[in-house]
Amino acid sequence: MAKLGYPFTLGVASGEPLPDGMIIWTRLAPDPLSRTPDRPGGMPDESVLVRWQVAEDEAFTRIVAEGRTRATQDWAHSVHVRVTGLRPGTEYFYRFGVAEPFENTASPVGRTKTAPxxxxxxxxxxxxxxxxxxxxxxxxxxxxxxxxxxxxxxxxxxxxxxxxxxxxxxxxxxxxxxxxxxxxxxxxxxxxxxxxxxxxxxxxxxxxxxxxxxxxxxxxxxxxxxxxxxxxxxxxxxxxxxxxxxxxxxxxxxxxxxxxxxxxxxxxxxxxxxxxxxxxxxxxxxxxxxxxxxxxxxxxxxxxxxxxxxxxxxxxxxxxxxxxxxxxxxxxxxxxxxxxxxxxxxxxxxxxxxxxxxxxxxxxxxxxxxxxxxxxxxxxxxxxxxxxxxxxxxxxxxxxxxxxxxxxxxxxxxxxxxxxxxxxxxxxxxxxxxxxxxxxxxxxxxxxxxxxxxxxxxxxxxxxxxxxxxx
Known part of the structure; x- marks a missing residue:
């Protein structure tokens, strides 16, 4: 894969909360306003492996869920992760990354909360x-x-x-x-x-x-x-x-x-x-x-x-x-x-x-x-x-x-x-x-x-x- 610029220019988001989880979102876009039709967000025409983590604390010392998913050009390298298995009515924090070590390419941290x-x-x-x-x-x-x-x-x-x-x-x-x-x-x-x-x-x-x-x-x-x-x-x-x-x-x-x-x-x-x-x-x-x-x-x-x-x-x-x-x-x-x-x-x-x-x-x-x-x-x-x-x-x-x-x-x-x-x-x-x-x-x-x-x-x-x- 070609070397990416910083991909998290559009931030992170969460939504659609349920008692056991929510959707966490980001989109990889090192060049967010790219006018090249076959390279939305300045991304190459290939899938990118994205890591994600959910933790009980903002410092991510108590990680409760994590995984990997693929961001593809078909969906403008957007990422929608369906997180499950969480406790109801509870505050959590989440982030994404695209390479190892995680901290070197990490997204901003988002705060979210499950429904009761x-x-x-x-x-x-x-x-x-x-x-x-x-x-x-x-x-x-x-x-x-x-x-x-x-x-x-x-x-x-x-x-x-x-x-x-x-x-x-x-x-x-x-x-x-x-x-x-x-x-x-x-x-x-x-x-x-x-x-x-x-x-x-x-x-x-x-x-x-x-x-x-x-x-x-x-x-x-x-x-x-x-x-x-x-x-x-x-x-x-x-x-x-x-x-x-x-x-x-x-x-x-x-x-x-x-x-x-x-x-x-x-x-x-x-x-x-x-x-x-x-x-x-x-x-x-x-x-x-x-x-x-x-x-x-x-x-x-x-x-x-x-x-x-x-x-x-x-x-x-x-x-x-x-x-x-x-x-x-x-x-x-x-x-x-x-x-x-x-x-x-x-x-x-x-x-x-x-x-x-x-x-x-x-x-x-x-x-x-x-x-x-x-x-x-x-x-x-x-x-x-x-x-x-x-x-x-x-x-x-x-x-x-x-x-x-x-x-x-x-x-x-x-x-x-x-x-x-x-x-x-x-x-x-x-x-x-x-x-x-x-x-x-x-x-x-x-x-x-x-x-x-x-x-x-x-x-x-x-x-x-x-x-x-x-x-």
Whole structure:
């Protein structure tokens, strides 16, 4: 094998935690932005033997699992190791290497944590965010999130943006340069390099190394406003499907997922239990979308069955788009066409399934809109006095520029919406058998690297209602 430069330029990550293990990830890329199509990441066209270790301590004096795997060009020399045999609810550390002695070529060290045992009542501390458009600013929020070292980080979509550099960037919309040639991503090579561009960011690498992640996607991982196998702009469907297939492949190659793409699809909706405290239901709102369905029939049936069968104290729906009704000022008031308001029948069936539990314990976490919001999820949004089945917590973006919104007017039209903040940031939640709290964190700017973080609101959830607490 040809001599490699340092291969771990994109860092390490872990994800998809179960009680006995997780996925640990890296990708070998000594030249991460290589524009040579047959050498992604600057790697030779040959497989590379990669060692991996998992330990109970950061110094790796108590190694509990280790092994070897092959990184191949077919998958851009990405590595997805399925680690098993670990103890539930336990913190571990992991690393990779490509040669002997291990320490001479070792990757950065990652911290991870297994999920609690299925019958455990262990509290879970998790954070979530979304929308990290690289050129819009620095990932300072992710640096602060990394320092919190939660049990789990949930990313709710728009992990990358496919756009190229605008011809005339507006103020705040081209703070950092994209990878050469600064064009829209449409091919496998271009998607790989867009992922590589953002994963070279030290704050994103730190956040991945700090805790296990679970991720879902929205539209910008492929193309703005696509739905199902349609591009959304009337262009050639066959060409778009090839583009979508390439984008899904690059997504897998750069994240710690359990399942590879198959054909032109990638299984993304899934269930991640955290003991008896929380069931995380992760939804795919793009791959199966049609004119009258956000999720498609199969995913809807799966979700409704899960909601009905869940025995967890909190049933968490993790999905990218605003779930609660949100009317905007107008004559008459308008609704968003790219949110659950465009699919009220399917939303109603999901709410019926949540109501059957008899306990108002639904927690919807969402993103997409580049602002913080908090709302109560009513059993019937046409009836303001209807019971609340739970709450929706909406995270702002990491960097993506927020749209102007008259929040006061929106909240007057939608009294179930209780909170708004226009800064960028993330949300941290603590869930136990007895309580659920959420804290909205913000940074004041993203055009420089030194923004401090602060908490602007704290809520507890009581009987399906939001109770604001002192910060």
């Amino acid at each position: 045992a299925r019958d455990a009542e262990t509290p879970v501390r998790f954070a979530f965010t979304s929308c990290q458009r690289y050129e819009h600013g620095y990932y300072t929020a992710l640096r602060h999130l990394a320092a919190e070292r939660p049990d789990l980080i949930v990313h709710l979509g728009d992990y990358i943006y496919e756009y190229g550099r605008p011809a005339r960037p507006a103020l705040g919309r081209y703070v950092r340069k994209l990878e050469p040639p600064e064009a829209e991503a449409k091919t496998l090579q271009a998607y790989r390099n867009r992922f590589a561009r953002i994963k070279m960011d030290p704050d994103l690498r730190a956040a991945h190394a700090a805790a296990p992640w679970v991720t879902i996607w929205d539209d910008h991982e492929v193309k703005d406003n696509y739905r199902g196998k349609l591009p959304g702009d009337g262009s050639n469907q066959a060409a778009f499907l090839r583009r979508r297939t390439a984008a899904y492949r690059a997504y897998y190659e750069h994240l710690p997922l359990r399942v590879r793409p198959s054909g032109d699809g990638l299984q993304m909706y899934r269930w991640r239990p955290y003991g008896t405290v929380a069931d995380f239901h992760l939804l795919d709102s793009r791959q199966y979308r049609t004119d009258d369905s956000m999720l498609g029939a199969d995913q809807e049936r799966w979700l409704i069955d899960r909601l009905r069968d869940s025995q967890a104290r909190w049933r968490v729906l993790a999905e990218p788009l605003f779930f609660s009704r949100r009317r905007f000022p107008g004559s008459p008031p308008t609704l968003s066409s790219d949110a659950w308001d465009a699919f009220p029948a399917q939303r109603g069936r999901i709410l019926d399934a949540a109501r059957e539990a008899g306990t108002p314990n639904l927690i919807v976490i969402s993103g997409d809109v580049h602002n913080h919001w908090a709302a109560e999820v009513l059993a019937d949004f046409d009836k303001p006095d209807a019971p609340s089945l739970g709450v929706e917590l909406v995270s702002s973006s990491v960097t993506s520029m927020p749209a102007a919104v008259d929040a006061d007017a929106v909240m007057r039209l939608n009294p179930h919406i209780k909170f708004f903040d226009g800064h960028r940031g993330y949300v941290v939640c603590e869930a136990s058998r007895e309580s659920f709290t959420a804290e909205f964190r913000i940074v004041d700017f993203v055009d420089r690297k030194d923004a401090p973080v602060r908490t602007v609101a704290r809520f507890t959830v009581e009987e399906g209602r939001l109770k604001r607490a002192d910060v």
